[in-house]
Amino acid sequence: MDEATTMRSGGADAWEPFAAVSAQDLAQVDFVLTDIDDTLTHEGRLPAVAYDALERLSAAGLTVIPVTGRPAGWCDLIARLWPVDAVVGENGAFYYARKREGGMCRVYQADDATRQANRERLGAIAHRVRDRVPDARIAADQPFRETDLAIDFAEDVPALEGAAVDRIVACFEEAGAIAKVSSIHVNGWFGSHDKLTMTRRLLSERFACDIETENHRVLYAGDSPNDGPMFAFFRNGVAVANYMQGRSPQHEWPRYMTQHVGGRGFSEIADRILAARRA
Secondary structure, rough: OOOHHHHHHOOOHHHHEEEHHHHHHOOOOOOOEEEEOOOOOEEEEEHHHHHHHHHHHHHHHOOOEEEOOOOOOHHHHHHHHHOOOOEEEEEEEEEEEEEEOEEEEEEOOHHHHHHHHHHHHHHHHHHHHHOOOOOEEEEOOOOHHOOEEEOOOOOOOOOHHHHHHHHHHHHHHHHOOEEEOOOOOOEEEOOOOOHHHHHHHHHHHHHOOOOOOHHHEEEEEEEEHHHHHHHHOOEEEEOOOOOOOOOOOOOOOOOOEOOOOOHHHHHHHHHHHHHHOOO
């Protein structure tokens, strides 16, 4: 039994195996967008097979863009050092991309003053979370964030039960903030952005791609409920086999699922795209 079949429960008819995607469809893909945690990584580490997949896609001329909930500080490093063309970070609050002439292009959804005011409001939510869910922690990467608050429920703390995660989400929503659940954090912010809205802006501004009319040129890989807007929009929405289930009954299902988990699943995606383009 493969890893995807082992993970499959609840909503089981909502997706097809990634092997069902035709080579003709994959040959049209020019943009590969991917979440990072538990999509490229496995058990908290970036395996060589996943980084190699990024390298191979980039070398073949595809535009590769991580779309992540991770913080601005990490995204700056990723945009500079990884074989990628840009990064969407903090669940769509900004994108970073290297400039051809050197340096970094940084585009935010909100202006400086708004981001500062929102950080103060998020500080009050952090106190509320500590009171209601004492086993949760502020994420270790919080000092590197510009726009959101990340609450750790499964990265550097023992994994919390679903009811505790729901209480964290409620702390954000009661304050009027957006809350999204990843495989390790609850991320909360003020504003209307998400992964899809900033991805749309990035691809339009820097790559002259209109995702409304050129949907077929994009593949998105993810693993958790905060990828829902991307899975709902992109016809080539692919989850790796460890796709989280049961956290939220309303989250969008991907259209396809890989056979393998994490970085091995992403490598599976890259292998098929590159084979289709060679053919």
